[in-house]
Amino acid sequence: MKFLTLPTARPLVVAVIAGSVLFVVVSLVLLTSIRSLYMPITSHGEEPIFEVSAGSSLSRVAMELASAGVIQRPQLFKLLALWRGVDEQIKVGEYRLESGISPAELLTKMVVGDTIQYRVTLVEGWTFRQALQAIWRSEKIAARLQSASDQELAALLEIDRRSPEGQLFPDTYFYSAGTTDVEILRRAHSRLQQMLASAWESRLGALPYDNAYEALILASIIEKESALGTERGHISGVFIRRLESGMRLQSDPTVIYGLGENYSGDLTRADLAAATAYNTYRIEGLPPTPIALAGMESISASLNPLPSEYLYFVARGDGSHEFSSSLTEHNDAVNRYQRQHSTQ
Numbered sequence: 031m032k033f034l035t036l037p038t039a040r041p042l043v044v045a046v047i048a049g050s051v052l053f054v055v056v057s058l059v060l061l062t063s064i065r066s067l068y069m070p071i072t073s074h075g076e077e078p079i080f081e082v083s084a085g086s087s088l089s090r091v092a093m094e095l096a097s098a099g100v101i102q103r104p105q106l107f108k109l110l111a112l113w114r115g116v117d118e119q120i121k122v123g124e125y126r127l128e129s130g131i132s133p134a135e136l137l138t139k140m141v142v143g144d145t146i147q148y149r150v151t152l153v154e155g156w157t158f159r160q161a162l163q164a165i166w167r168s169e170k171i172a173a174r175l176q177s178a179s180d181q182e183l184a185a186l187l188e189i190d191r192r193s194p195e196g197q198l199f200p201d202t203y204f205y206s207a208g209t210t211d212v213e214i215l216r217r218a219h220s221r222l223q224q225m226l227a228s229a230w231e232s233r234l235g236a237l238p239y240d241n242a243y244e245a246l247i248l249a250s251i252i253e254k255e256s257a258l259g260t261e262r263g264h265i266s267g268v269f270i271r272r273l274e275s276g277m278r279l280q281s282d283p284t285v286i287y288g289l290g291e292n293y294s295g296d297l298t299r300a301d302l303a304a305a306t307a308y309n310t311y312r313i314e315g316l317p318p319t320p321i322a323l324a325g326m327e328s329i330s331a332s333l334n335p336l337p338s339e340y341l342y343f344v345a346r347g348d349g350s351h352e353f354s355s356s357l358t359e360h361n362d363a364v365n366r367y368q369r370q371h372s373t374q
Contacts, residue, residue: 066102066103066106066133067103067106067107067110067132067133067134068132068133068134069132070129070130070131070132071100071101071127071131071132071133071136077126077127077128077129078098078100078126078127079124079125079126079127079146080094080095080098080100080124080125080127081123081124081125081207082120082121082122082123082124082125082140083122083208084122084208086120086122088108088111088112088117088118088120089104089108091120091140092104092105092107092108095107095133095136100127100133100136101133107133107137110133110134110137111137114137114141116137116141119141120137120140120141121140121141121142121143121145121206122206122208123143123145123146123206123207123208124145124146124170124206124207125139125140125144125145125146126146143206145206145207146206146207147204147205147206148168148169148170148171148204148205148206148207149168149202149203149204149205150164150165150168150171150202150203150205150214151164151201151202151203152164152165152198152199152200152201152202152203152218152323153200153323154200154253154322154323154324154325154328155200155253155254155322155323156200156322156323157195157287157321157322157323158180158183158193158194158195158196158197158198158323161198161200161218161323162175162183162211162215165211165214165215166211169207170205170206170207170208170209171205171209171210171211171214172208172209172210172211173210173211174210174211174212175211175212175215180192180193180194180195181193183215184197186212186215187215187216187219189219191243191319193318193319195319195320195321195322196246196247196250196319196320196321196322196323196324197219197222197320198215198218198219198221198222198323199218199219199221199222199225199323200323200324200325201218201221203217203218225326225329226242226245226246226329227242229242229245229326229329229330229333230242230245230333232333233245233333233334234333234334234335237270237333237335238270238273238274244316245329245332245333246320246324246329246332247316247317247319247320247321248266248269248270248316248332249320249324249328249329249331249332250320250321250322250323250324250328251269251279251281251283251284251317251321252265252266252269252324252328252331252332253322253323253324253325253328254281254283254287254321254322255281255283255351256349256350256351257349258349258350259327261350261351262327262328262331263331263334263335263336264336264338264340264343264351264353265331265343265351266331266332266334266335266336267335267336267337267338267340268340268341268342268343268353269281269335270335271335271340271341272341273315273316275341276314277341278310278311278312278313278314279310279315279316280310280311281310282297283321283322284308284309284310284317284321285297285301285302285304285306285308285309285310285311286301287308287317287321287322288304288306288307288308288309288317289301289304289306308321338353338355339355340353340354340355341354341355341356341357341360342354342355342356342357342359342360342363343360344360344363344364344367345367346367347367352366352367
């Protein structure tokens with residue numbers, strides 16, 4: 031009788047042990063690799079900055095991080111992003127690699143968009159073009175509008191008018207590297223719309239405006255007439271009463287705006303007689319557009335004028351104004367402060 035010969039147990043045991051060792055080794059390698067994603071990035075000297083440029087894919091970001099020596103295993107960085115489900119959520123911008131940050135923390139930073147922030151301040155009283163120049167001079171701004179006309183800029187901001195003048199809210203705006211001038215303008219315009227709409231809803235009774243845009247026009251004139259917040263309500267009151275009674279506004283800043291590059295720095299009689307759409311010594315009512323960026327104080331003043339009998343005001347020369355109810359009082363004030371100015 032023949033018997034089948036069974037394999038001895040030793041090779042089977044060896045195979046099991048070898049498999050176990052291989053599993054342990056692979057597990058240790060995998061664990062070490064995963065742990066490396068949570069270990070601090072080694073850097074020398076100042077905290078380095080890494081920039082994610084527009085249109086960068088996860089693979090490109092991972093490879094650029096590896097090339098910069100920030101991470102050692104770009105494939106693991108990609109796998110972590112895929113596992114977290116954030117592979118398409120990395121934000122454009124510059125990232126500061128703080129001391130002790132790990133690749134996993136860096137990924138989180140990139141997903142939430144914790145970028146280095148820059149700032150640009152748009153100042154009350156600036157024209158639209160002055161604001162645009164300030165944006166272009168700012169760091170890391172991508173200029174797209176340097177050849178755009180006023181009509182094109184108005185269309186870009188979806189303004190239902192031919193001019194974008196006064197259509198930005200003066201404030202400080204923060205942005206990351208690569209932000210375009212278009213984005214800043216849209217944010218500043220949206221901010222203005224919000225502020226103006228809120229002020230319009232809480233306006234004081236019946237006012238000689240057909241819409242909020244007309245209130246913005248007067249707010250821009252108030253902005254240019256006085257830097258003193260305490261006077262703006264009275265200046266608004268003077269202009270409102272003039273509009274209601276059919277008097278001309280006779281505002282010097284509107285004349286200067288209308289003259290543009292022809293303004294020499296000193297307002298002359300010829301300037302006051304110039305035929306422009308902004309010469310409120312000659313035209314009735316408001317000019318066609320704002321003449322500057324109006325801040326919240328001026329917007330609020332245009333919609334909440336202070337009650338009084340004042341119809342005139344003249345600069346004292348120290349930043350404040352003398353208000354008068356009659357032309358006689360006003361002429362006396364003008365003579366007084368003009369004499370004072372001529373003797374200084």
